[in-house]
Amino acid sequence: NAGVTQTPKFRILKIGQSMTLQCTQDMNHNYMYWYRQDPGMGLKLIYYSVGAGITDKGEVPNGYNVSRSTTEDFPLRLELAAPSQTSVYFCASSPGLEAFFGQGTRLTVV
Amino acid sequence: DQQVKQNSPSLSVQEGRISILNCDYTNSMFDYFLWYKKYPAEGPTFLISISSIKDKNEDGRFTVFLNKSAKHLSLHIVPSQPGDSAVYFCAASGPQGGSEKLVFGKGTKLTVNP
Numbered sequence: 001n002a003g004v005t006q007t008p009k010f011r012i013l014k015i016g017q018s019m020t021l022q023c024t025q026d027m028n029h030n031y032m033y034w035y036r037q038d039p040g041m042g043l044k045l046i047y048y049s050v051g052a053g054i055t056d057k058g059e060v061p062n063g064y065n066v067s068r069s070t071t072e073d074f075p076l077r078l079e080l081a082a083p084s085q086t087s088v089y090f091c092a093s094s095p096g097l098e099a100f101f102g103q104g105t106r107l108t109v110v
Numbered sequence: 111d112q113q114v115k116q117n118s119p120s121l122s123v124q125e126g127r128i129s130i131l132n133c134d135y136t137n138s139m140f141d142y143f144l145w146y147k148k149y150p151a152e153g154p155t156f157l158i159s160i161s162s163i164k165d166k167n168e169d170g171r172f173t174v175f176l177n178k179s180a181k182h183l184s185l186h187i188v189p190s191q192p193g194d195s196a197v198y199f200c201a202a203s204g205p206q207g208g209s210e211k212l213v214f215g216k217g218t219k220l221t222v223n224p
Contacts, residue, residue, distance in 0.1 A: 004153070007207060042114070042199060042214035043154070090153050097203060099212070101153030 001043040002026050004092050006102035013081040013109045021076040021105050023091030031094040032065065033058075036087040037104075043090065049074055081109045111139045111211050114202050116215035122169040124223055125159065129187040133200030144212070145174060145185050148197045157198070158185070188221045 007022045025032065030051045035043040045058030051067040063085055065077040074093075078085060086109045092099040115134045123129045132215055133143075156223040158165040158182065160174045167174050173186045192196035200215040 040119070040216060042216045044214075071117065085140070092153070097212075098156045100160065101152070101155065102147075103153050 002095050004091055004100055004102035006010070006089075006105050008105060009103065009107070010106045013078070013107065015081060015083065015109060017079045017081050018077070018079045019081070020105075021078075021089055021091070022077070023076065023102060024072050025091075026072065027076075027090040027095075027100065028046050028071060028094060029093035029095050029098075029100070030071065030094070032068065033092045034076045034098060035050075035090045035092065036062070037059065037090065046076065046089075085108050085109050097109070111169075112215075113140075113214040114200055114213045116198075116200055116218045118218050119216070120219040120221070122221045122223060123190050125192055126189045129185075129190040129194065129220055129222065130183040131187075131198050131200075131220065133185075133201050133215055134181060137202070137204065137213075138181065139204045140213075142203045143176060143183050144175070144201045144203075146171075146199040146201060146214075147194075147219070148199065154199055160167045187220075190220075192224050194223045195220055195222050 004025045033048045034046040037043050044060045047066040049055045055066050089105045091102045113136050144159040145157040147157045148154040158169050158172050158174050160176050176183045197217045197219045199217045201212045203211045
């Protein structure tokens with residue numbers, strides 16, 4: 001059972017570069033989410049989706065974009081990387097309230 | 111403004127003893143609470159939850175207690191095992207809220223010593 005799969009696991013970006021964090025789930029969940037976790041902090045919601053074609057902003061959406069063309073995939077796009085985006089990013093999916101998380105992507109912007 | 115607070119960044123207990131992890135919240139509209147466990151280099155995994163219509167929920171060694179009047183919940187692990195060593199996050203959700211409404215605490219790192 002794959003669950004929620006995130007790629008890559010680690011990435012170093014230079015300031016101003018762009019990249020896409022990939023997320024795929026095989027549980028047929030309608031809800032998908034992107035969180036970031038900064039050191040010593042809880043998880044903060046970046047964007048979420050309640051189904052294919054529908055996305056909405058979370059608590060900290062600035063500097064990010066998302067799309068949801070299929071139920072399975074929910075990529076997160078960073079257009080102009082900034083040091084403040086150095087964090088661990090978690091993708092999650094949910095049938096309702098209990099979310100299932102991927103293993104995370106550790107991103108460093110230098 | 112932290113709506114969900116875990117005031118103890120860390121907790122250390124002996125194997126076989128009870129671990130008690132605490133969580134306070136400020137928003138009286140929260141009506142569903144969850145605990146997640148996180149090992150290093152892994153994503154959080156769901157552990158146990160409780161609805162505001164209950165004051166206790168048990169699942170094996172894990173019990174969550176909810177005190178609505180005090181806006182406080184706690185997670186009890188009995189007996190504690192070394193494999194329970196992880197960071198535990200408390201999360202809360204408001205009425206008609208799905209996972210997109212979850213508010214997480216900062217986490218408590220539990221260390222269970224053999």
